[in-house]
Amino acid sequence: MLPLHGLIVSCQAPIDSPLHDPPIIAAMAQAAVNQGATGVRLDTPAHIQATRQCLKAPIIGLWKQQIPGFDVYITPQFQHAEAIAQAGADIIAIDATLRARPNGETLETLISRIHQELGLPVMADIDTLEAAENAEKLGADVVGTTLFGYTQATQHLTPPGLDLLRQMVEKLSVPIICEGGIASPQMAKQALDFGATAVVVGTDITGIDLKVKAYQQALG
Template sequence: MSNFLEQVHKKLIVSCQALEHEPLHSSYIMSRMAYAAMLGGAAGIRANTVEDITAIKETVNLPVIGIIKHVYGDCPVFITPTEREVDALVSCGTEVIALDATSRPRPDGVSLPELFAAIRRKYPGQLFMADCSTYEDAAAARDMGFDIVGTTLRGYTRETAGMEIPDMDLIARLGQTMGIPVIAEGGIWTPQQLHDILSMDGIHAAVIGGAITRPLEITKRFVQAIES
């Protein structure tokens, strides 16, 4: 699975996700979206749920960053929040498992350090990515032993809400100081932004979702440009 890092180095990973309330919610549609991304030159896929990941893996030969979004009550942590979701992702052979790596309380009362220690012991050969919102999140995840850190949750937590993304300063700082692969993710909308980010020292790869695979959001941006 360590081949993942070689395959995606300085390349684009496309996030193919659609939640239940979204128009494209379908494992078949996500598999075709992944196929289109592969034909377009993507080096990897990020996907949600065992069903979608399985369908994608049957369709493309690209490595996958897998997550399971599961909301437990009013808990704000919903990206691979417990060991149960990690077990399910391992079972479908996802190359990388990403999980919320903020310091927020998790739904089962287990702290992130406790969870990570347990899953690292259980799956020593698995690559784990930390979805972070701040520099401090990333530094703590690195020190815990995560293999990869990402900026996925920047702008999506209470303390970072409203911040402009992609946060180029944060991405650059992480690349310069982490010492482990950094994957930029969140708010990358233009080819120029992607070029600038992948040109930074220490930035291993970048994930783009909304700008490529969410036509509803893309359409909204064009409509808003007309209305403004």
């Protein structure tokens, strides 16, 4: 397993943002690693490829896809995993919730194919303890709280899922990553104190668009 621990920075931007540009994302990733981040989390083959050309640190790769009729959107099918692997991802992040999957491809099959055909570890993005335990059972190498608060089953809850994290630490034997809603260094430290192997921080570090929007809303 890759040495992912401590701080991982998610370098992403809304598709309509001027920051949603491969060289800019790559620069964000470089800046994060220069200041001590142990790895980065990136969306789309283009952003992964641009970053891989200038960065040796581990890349958790994903590809968000909106497929009509399905809520699963983080690397939902093997073809998406294959594309980000070819772009240079070291770990493939996938939606590992218990929701229906497109084209009848099961989560077990997807994890197995990533392992066998791509030779890469899998980060399972989950929303509940049940999904976390299922992902570990099916062979996920690391499990993250990424989708806590973002699915129908958890939409009434607010990230970060620190209670979920504590439960996962008790129940799982694979490394656990706390991701989603980390809004301060103190909160990140708390997640590590609760037993997370690593913490992924996105918006609070790289989310210029959302941060400015929040300030504007607060200022009226």
